[in-house]
Amino acid sequence: MRSGCKAGIIAFLKGDAATWPGIMMNKPLISLKNRRILLGITGGIAAYKAAELTRRLQDQGADVRVIMTRSATEFITPLTMQALSTHPVHLDLLNPDTESVMGHIELARWADLILIAPASANFLARFASGQGDDLLTTVCLAAQCPVAVAPAMNQAMWSKPATQTNSATLVQRGVQILGPEDGIQACGETGSGRLMAIDQLVVRVSELFNTGRLQGKTVMITAGPTREAIDPVRYISNHSSGKQGYALAVAAADAGAHVILVSGPTNLTAPDRVELIQVISAQDMHAAVQAQIASADVFIGVAAVADYRPKLVQQHKIKKDQNGQRSLTLELVENPDVIAEVAMRADKPFTIGFAAETERVETYARKKLIDKKLDMIVANNVGNTEIGFNSDVNAITVYFQDRAIDLPKMSKRSLSEHLIELISQQLIEAL
Numbered sequence: 001m002r003s004g005c006k007a008g009i010i011a012f013l014k015g016d017a018a019t020w021p022g023i024m025m026n027k028p029l030i031s032l033k034n035r036r037i038l039l040g041i042t043g044g045i046a047a048y049k050a051a052e053l054t055r056r057l058q059d060q061g062a063d064v065r066v067i068m069t070r071s072a073t074e075f076i077t078p079l080t081m082q083a084l085s086t087h088p089v090h091l092d093l094l095n096p097d098t099e100s101v102m103g104h105i106e107l108a109r110w111a112d113l114i115l116i117a118p119a120s121a122n123f124l125a126r127f128a129s130g131q132g133d134d135l136l137t138t139v140c141l142a143a144q145c146p147v148a149v150a151p152a153m154n155q156a157m158w159s160k161p162a163t164q165t166n167s168a169t170l171v172q173r174g175v176q177i178l179g180p181e182d183g184i185q186a187c188g189e190t191g192s193g194r195l196m197a198i199d200q201l202v203v204r205v206s207e208l209f210n211t212g213r214l215q216g217k218t219v220m221i222t223a224g225p226t227r228e229a230i231d232p233v234r235y236i237s238n239h240s241s242g243k244q245g246y247a248l249a250v251a252a253a254d255a256g257a258h259v260i261l262v263s264g265p266t267n268l269t270a271p272d273r274v275e276l277i278q279v280i281s282a283q284d285m286h287a288a289v290q291a292q293i294a295s296a297d298v299f300i301g302v303a304a305v306a307d308y309r310p311k312l313v314q315q316h317k318i319k320k321d322q323n324g325q326r327s328l329t330l331e332l333v334e335n336p337d338v339i340a341e342v343a344m345r346a347d348k349p350f351t352i353g354f355a356a357e358t359e360r361v362e363t364y365a366r367k368k369l370i371d372k373k374l375d376m377i378v379a380n381n382v383g384n385t386e387i388g389f390n391s392d393v394n395a396i397t398v399y400f401q402d403r404a405i406d407l408p409k410m411s412k413r414s415l416s417e418h419l420i421e422l423i424s425q426q427l428i429e430a431l
């Protein structure tokens, strides 16, 4: 889906305005579970089919939100789409209420995919010319996620050079054009211009999430916090939610990898298609990683592994007045360094670390990259409460030995797809 996608993906190479490299797509139907699809409906006779499309995407597990153009509301009511999507339909760009809750930027950020179905000839023209004269075109302009468009119109409108040029322009910018199909049209004419059949559209949309780039590879990911027991009821831990590691596991599975997810305690549901190994402490995580690391082509250490653990774990609950003292001193000992041990192996997999820092992010990240002999490190500022721990969004910088890439604020899922693509490219270059 990402092939040459400039509208879909934005990446910034530090000090160099390089464009994001292409990403191949396709292969088997995959689940749309928890995929956030922003469905744009434009003013065409096929707009009524957006109702069925919404249901079918939801059947596959997608979370669907809807934007309608003003013309679209003449063909199908926002109330219908609100009832089906179970969310208010977004109609206006300049709506103070909407802007205060979820404006066009937030909508664009929310989406994993923007799908415009049906897309009118008028919409193709406005999108291709870079206009932002209504909510839908503005969200498409603001999008950092992929954008797919399913045109539907009279065959003469579709075959007109202007429409063909607009469509070609969008393809060249990385927008996926799904259809149209040949057949009898609502106007009674026959030709190319029908909205792609809904079944087919759902298949194509799910395919867009499968890059197939890590087919045949094993990716081991650690995620979440660890808990270091103090006594039977207390432990030392941290604020890691596991969301970033789990999102990476999904993205790696979507890319066709066999994924082993070694997870500390989280509140997250086990992702589909992923071998989940649940652990509690840093020592458990270390043992689980060591047991299977020989089979891994890629190791991504996202877990916030505790550096230290209490030297002694008390057999019984420590009582407040145990020694008649008003303070308690815990002696801590160092935990095994899970990622450093992976990176030290003679048969080391491509090894990626995460640096969650609250200050001097670049300095600490680069130091960790070098000290631990990592191939790549992903740094983020967890001191910023809008991103990082527990948040659904993140903004990161990826450091290699010789360069850095900024990935601006976006959903952890989108970031994960970018990271998996970056990793795939490194593996290909290393061949």
Ligand SMILES: Cc1cc2nc3c(=O)[nH]c(=O)nc-3n(C[C@H](O)[C@H](O)[C@H](O)COP(=O)(O)O)c2cc1C
Binding pocket: 041, 042, 043, 044, 045, 046, 069, 070, 071, 072, 119, 120, 121, 122, 123, 152, 153, 154, 157
């Ligand atoms: C009854 C009727 C049916 C239409 N069907 C289509 C259509 O299928 N595809 C299309 O591109 N335009 C169609 N149009 C024209 C669009 O509605 C018109 O270009 C409109 O400005 C599109 O606005 P939008 O792109 O903002 O949604 C139709 C117009 C009418 C009156």
